Amino acid sequence: MLMGGLQNFLRGALDFLFPRHCVNCGKSNPNDGYGHLCAECRNAPFARPVNRCLRCAEMVGAAAPVFRCAACENSDFYFDAAKVACEYSGAGAALVRELKYKNAPYIARDIAKIISESAGFAEYFKGAVLAPVPLHKRKMRKRGYNQSAKICAEIARQNPNLNIAVAEILRRKKFTQTQTALDKDDRTKNVKGAFEIAKNNLPKDSKIIVLDDVMTSGATLNECAKVLKRAGFKSVRAFAFARRS
Ligand SMILES: [Zn+2]
Ligand SMILES: [Zn+2]
Structure with missing residues (x-):
């Protein structure tokens, strides 16, 4: 009191x-x-739940959640599932811009809170090892922090009962131009070979979730998942705070 x-x-x-x-x-x-x-x-509407494909997180309209949709039917995603918390619009986009471009790492707290309150959060994150999408060291120097790593750390901190760990398993070895202005094919090419496994001693049956702040085509998350799967990790899922489109 x-x-x-x-x-x-x-x-x-x-x-x-x-x-x-x-x-x-x-x-x-x-x-x-x-x-x-x-x-x-x-x-605001950015946080209103919409039906999304459980595999690729694409919107699937009013239908019940599906595990494959038209968008991912013929694509070769390496992650086993993908999920997002909200739309990249309005307040969702404002939070991301603040976190990334305004030297405001504390915004990760608000973002993690919204993620923690999103539908199906506990089920998806329980017992998981969160692997933030890494920044190239040049970008890291410029920004001072990895926004995805900040979000991961806050998710783990805010949910002590869910046994969530954070491990920087991935490293960005190639400097890539920002994905924002590229179309889907160019995004895939742009991130190809960009990541490698950093030293770690995680068991290969860890439940890995690759986490990014924003997902657009899924190319970055997919490239990360590919590296993890090829390194022998069996369970690799994707998560992003906000999805464009
Ligand atoms: Zn899909
Ligand atoms: Zn407001």
Whole structure:
């Protein structure tokens, strides 16, 4: 009781000294539990669950979840399943931009919270080893941190009961241009051979989840999954916070 009161007082004092604003709409945003997103933006359509293919995370309309869809029927994904928490639009996109380009690693906390509250989270993440998509050391130097690794660490920290581990199993050996402006085929070519296994002693039956902040065509996550599967890991799934399209 007393501790709670003190905590609320301190938080109120901090908000007074350093007023927080919603990264999406700019409104001032006191104590609502989502540090950098106001309650209104938190409940915006970006976070509304949509039906997605369980294999490739493509939208499949109003139909019940399927394990193969038109988009992944003829593709050779190496990951066993893929899942995302929200759309890359509105507040979801605003959080990612803030995390990646505004030197704001603490945004990973908000993102991890949204992920942790997304449908099917516990089932997907229980007992998993999270492998962040690595940055090339040149980009790492520029940004100062790997945004995906920050999200992984926060997911593990916020869910102590789910026995989630984080392991930087992958390393980026090739500097690649940003995927944003490329089409699907070029994305696949662009990341080909970009990753390798970093030294690790993980058992090959670990339940690996390769995690990225954003998924578009799935090319990056797929290339990571390929390297892991070829290294002998049997269970490799993909996860991204937000999906474009
Ligand atoms: Zn807002
Ligand atoms: Zn699919």
